[in-house]
Amino acid sequence: MDFEALKKYSALHPKPAGLTLQYGTAGFRTKAEQLDHVMFRMGLLAVLRSKAMASTIGIMVTASHNPEEDNGVKLVDPLGEMLHPSWEEYATQLANAEEQELQQIITEICQKAAVNQHKDASVFIGRDTRPSSKKLSQSVIDGISVLGGQYHDYGLVTTPQLHYMVCCQNTRGQYGKATLEGYYEKLSKAFTELIKRSPSSGESQRHLKIDCANGIGALKLSEMEPYFPKEVLIHLYNDGTKEKLNHLCGADFVKVHQKPPRGLDMKPNERCCSFDGDADRIVYYYNDETGHFHLVDGDKIATLISIFLKELLAKVGQTLKMAVVQTAYANGSSTRYLEETLKVPVHCVKTGVKHLHHKAQEFDVGVYFEANGHGTVLFSKAAETNIRQLAKEEKDDEKREAAKVLENMIDLINQTVGDAVSDMLVIEAILALKGLTVQQWDALYTDLPNRLLKVQVADRRVIDTADAERRAVTPPGLQEKIDRLVKKYKLSRAFVRPSGTEDVVRIYAEADTQENADALAHEVSLAVYHLAGGKGTPPQP
Secondary structure, eight states, X not given: OOHHHHHHHHHHSOOOTTOOOOOBTTBEEEEGGGOXXXXXXXXXXXXXXXXXXXXXXXEEEOOTTSOTTEEEEEEEOTTSOBOOHHHHHHHHHHHHOOGGGHHHHHHHHHHHTTOOTXXXXXXXXXXXXXXXXXXXXXXXXXXXXXXXOEEXXXXXXXXXXXXXXXXXXXXXXXXXXXXXXXXXXXXXXXXXXXXXXXTTTTTSOEEEEEEOTTSHHHHHHHHHGGGSOTTEEEEEEXXXXXXXXXXXXXXXXXXXXXXXXTTOOOOTTOOEEEEOXXXXXXXXXXXXXXXXXEEEOHHHHHHHHHHHHHHHHHHHTOOOOEEEEEETTSOHHHHHIIIIISOOOXXXXXXXXXXXXXXXXXXXXXXXXOTTSOEEEEEOHHHHHHHHHHHHHOOSHHHHHHHHHHHHHHHHSOTTSOXXXXXXXXXXXXXXXXXXXXXXXXXXXXXXXXXXXXXXXXXXXXXXXXXXXXXXXXXXXXXXXXXHHHHTSTTOEXXXXXXXXXXXXXXXXXXXXXXXXXXXXXXXXXXXXXXXXXXXXXXXX
């Protein structure tokens, strides 16, 4: 390893004094001007990870739904999944190291993680449309090059597209071709096959309005549009030509504010959806005849997909185990509907996509979505082989047809990570095949009214949770207090958890009416303020 070159290049990407960053659920994220050294060092880390795994690693430069001034970086592991937790620790060490410690920390990582120095390293790079992303991805390239790694720069791509390319590359093309064309062709072919089977195929056009958050989603959807069947007409809004990324638009804005994005005019009962800034989340919504706004979030997306897959699995007559994975933020009505009406097992895990993904891998068919619209479906190797075989060889017509639909679903779903483009096509195909309107989909169940609040605290670490973050273990007395408050309201529950990024405690409450949900959330926030070291003035109702 050429430590002289490392020293020389590292000095060109100096670390600002006193800056400490933590590798979170989505990698590093902060103001763009503070990230140059982090990008350079993540280039170094990707080379080490690539040598350790003898595989291609991905680096995505994006801050997803954050404001345009921010940026960030995510590392992608060989099968398109998120970076392994043991390496998150290395990433944090490397990002925070002082200049003179770099060499020692790299040497330590190589020893601890058994990095084979003689292996070749290969890294795929992608970036979003932020003004700072091009320069920051150049810093990544500097880091890769100084350690002698090979790289392929895909330029502007959605985050899920980069995950997809990495997976294609490391499965030697089994998952698909590691090019944008390969991605567009695989998805559109499966989608076209599904749409052909819909009852109204060929006669009516399906219109969908898409808010692209002024981000990368708009660029990639317009590239993909020529691949779509003529039955589907997409209309892109907030395409990034005029306004700022994520400003008053995008999936996160719509979900948090429960209102339509700026720049998209909605007529009654029109189907609309929003992507987030790097196109790995999606939510649907519409206005009814009275002009009332309805959000169709990740919980309802998971429910629609589960209904569809459950019917198909029943038709093929295989004993494949299917489950839905949620977090504590999933609306209580969705959990009740899945368990009691659909009879599908539901598992609750800690917040964060990696926890959902990990749990979903335990089933033949694992559906996971966060309420914010990030999610996908995982099929076990055995289930996939089984389904593809039935689609080819099954003698019974009905069974074979159902298997073919499942096979197209497997090809349409991006199993590496939540993907707004892929999820959108899955939803559009299911609505067409089942002849459902967005209103009928929304009416599957009624969400319990809920409220999200946050309380500033001196130190978020005073709160420790258990049972997939649904119960507070510390500080003493807090959970007992929450239990007493919850008993006052019908159909209610509430939980608190420390933020992963800032000194705030997040509070979620739901109850039979909005008034009660608001009251419960407020009372819980007061309990947190008094028992967990609240800062500033007490929360006001």
